[in-house]
Amino acid sequence: MSKVIFSNITKRFPGITGATAVDRLNLTIEEGTLVTLLGPSGCGKTTTLRMLAGFETPSDGTITVGGRDVTNVPVNARNVGMVFQSYALFPHMSVRENVEYGVRLLNLQRAEMKDRVASILDTMALAQYADRSPSRLSGGQQQRVALARAVVTQPKVLLFDEPLSNLDAQLRERMRDELRAIQLRLGITSLYVTHDQSEAMAISDRVVVMRNGVIEQGDTPLNVYSRPGTGFVAEFMGKANILRGKVETADAAVVRVQITSTMTFDLSSDGRVFRPGQEVRCVVRPEHIRVEPEGIMAAKVRRVVFQGAYVEYLTDLEGQECVFLDTEYYRTGVAEVGQTLRLSVDSRPVWILPENEADAMGKAA
Template sequence: MSKVVFSNIVKQFPAVGGAPGGLAVNNLDLTIEEGQLVTLLGPSGCGKTTTLRMLAGFETPSAGSITIGGRDVTHLPVNARNVGMVFQSYALFPHMTVRQNVEYGVKLLNLPRREMDERVSEILETMALAQYADRAPSRLSGGQQQRVALARAVVTRPKVLLFDEPLSNLDAQLRERMRDELRAIQLRLGITSLYVTHDQSEAMAISDRVVVMRNGVIEQDDTPRNVYSRPGTAFVAEFMGKANILEGKVESVNDQGARVRIAEASFDLAPGPQPLRAGQAVRCVVRPEYLHLDPAGQLEAKVRRVVFQGGHVEYLAEIGGQECTITDARYIHSGIAEAGQSLRVAMDTRPVWILPENQANEMGKVA
């Protein structure tokens, strides 16, 4: 079993040489079920990398416990935890061939030579690296080097696989392709995995669950779809892709939800996570793709700036005095509006989400 459990984890860094210390992780509880890939996501300084390093054994918690498969590893050294690590920098040995790099970890297991050779050959085939076995890392592409680093991490058959922003050094196209490859390999091997990234699209594409962190605490732990379409806090709504947070007022409430007035129009919205009352001020998460240019649309948008993105056009606009972003993928047929122009906009209300009342005032406080 390779279930991972963080229980009441605290990490306090002490002040060193006049530099102030700080609370990096605060009372973190997190469970990663066997075979799952869970991604820690958040801005710099949110505690995600510190959490990963505590699981790896590079940092020791100030309080709390970490278990792998029911075994307490909180104070065990790195080499006693049976975890594999894929680093951002690949950390390949330049003087070794691909095969020698992959062999390096498994040599520490003191296996019979035949079994070691079989393991190495098998993982090189799995990673499509067999033909490069005798090459130096410097003669490989960035994607191939990343696969070597992954092969070296999994050849030891670890209970848990850790990824520390492994794709951040790759260009955009290669990063997307390698992202899909990493996920396919993780699923095939069935290894429990913890992945750290600051890239929202990467997190949503590969994860069973996304854990959004801020200031050392978990803001939301949910499926990628729910984190995007049902953000639990204003911070998550803003951090997970582009989000329009539009202010409105509840006109009426019924069993199906609430009728909310936004700017000059009223919309029937699904019930939120807390009770609503008529007259209540609310903030609604409206993703740019939920707004559509439509001559018969209920809302008027004043275009402030136009950003051409190739596959779509982004309009930075105002609706009822509130800033918002609108995407238009049909500009080839309808043309592109100009700054200063007014557009009619329709809103798809099905995925619109009313923020919890105690989170509605957090916008603008993203750390």
């Protein structure tokens, strides 16, 4: 069993005023799953990863791996593999020697070590490069070597510290898919750290969004994106319009919210209680807004950004900023700044934010 549990983990750095990097964090990573810690710089995600690796010791709380308390266990006794942002390959060693380095301390028989190294090189499609030095490999190949060195020891937990940040955009996307495929094939419990939202959504079983040392929300990528628990999560997970509105009517299942003088949404209450006249905020993703001649609301264009596959518009919607994406511009043309557009919204994916965001913060994930 390699289930990972963080229980009330806090990390304070002595001598630095207000330096609580992680604050009472509770997180469970189920066996064989990949959980991504996502958030801006300084949110505590890397510190959390380093505490699981053993590079940092928690100020309070416990960390268990497979039911074993590893809070104060040395790095070399945790059986944890790590893939670094910088690859950390030895330049004077060949690919094979770099991978072998990971198993030399396991006291394996020579034949077993060779078999294990050969097998992982084959799995990573690196066998043909076994005798090359890292300097003769591409960035993606070097990343695969770093991954091979981490998994050849058959660790209970695999850690990724922003492993793709040094790659160009196209290679990054391809390597992202490769890493996920390998993790699924090997079935290793994994914790992944990144600040890239699309990367987190593409590879994760669960995404944990952090800010200021606490967990704001932890759920499946679909739920974190489509049902954000706070305004921060909504805006951090891609683009989002957070529109102010007022409850017109509400019952046990449906809430009617007026956003503008001409636009109302009938939304799910999601088990929450709303009252007529209550002010709320609704999350509307840009991709759910479209230009239509008979659209129910008028929006004045303030900015136009051409993105190739779509045109992004920033508009004024009765005093509220509203961003939307037009993928039909090649057919309808591109609007100009100052022009008024008629817009329609698909209300099905619209989500009402919790009334008190503090209630959604710091929860176990």
